[in-house]
Amino acid sequence: MKFLRITMLSALLFCHTAFALELDDAKQNGLVGEQENGYLGAVVDRADVMALIGEINVKRKAKYIELANKNNITLEQVEKLAAKKAFEKTASGHYLKHDGEWVKK
Structure with missing residues (x-):
């Protein structure tokens, strides 16, 4: 019975990973875009899109805080600079x- 639970859990984890939305695909398919605040936003309101945005934005904010502290500037300044850079790097056909x-x- 224990083996069966472990196998089922492994299968569920694999399925979740196999169907997880990737950032590049989400941008390419017009599901997400860059915002003026330095964070990713949802062009389409879907659970998987919101989960991806949440995951990405948590990582971005942590990095922005680290950069702000390292460079003795505010989080808002880093966010503004990050947004500018993201807008410049955004590929043609992707959303802003x-x-x-x-x-x-």
């Missing part, structure tokens, strides 16, 4: 949120 509206670059 500008003045509250999603637009394709």
Whole structure:
């Protein structure tokens, strides 16, 4: 019985990983885009999209805090710089949120 539970758990974890949304795919498919605040936003409201955004934005914020502390500047300054860089690096056809509206670059 214990072996069966471990096998089922492994299978569930594998399935979750196999179907997990990847950032590049999400951008390519117009599901997410870069925002003016330095964080990723949802172009399409779906559970998997929201989960991806949450995961990415937690990592971004941690890095932004680290950079702010290291460079003796505010978190808001880092977020603004990150947004500028993200907008510049965004590929043509991907979404950016500008003045509250999603637009394709």
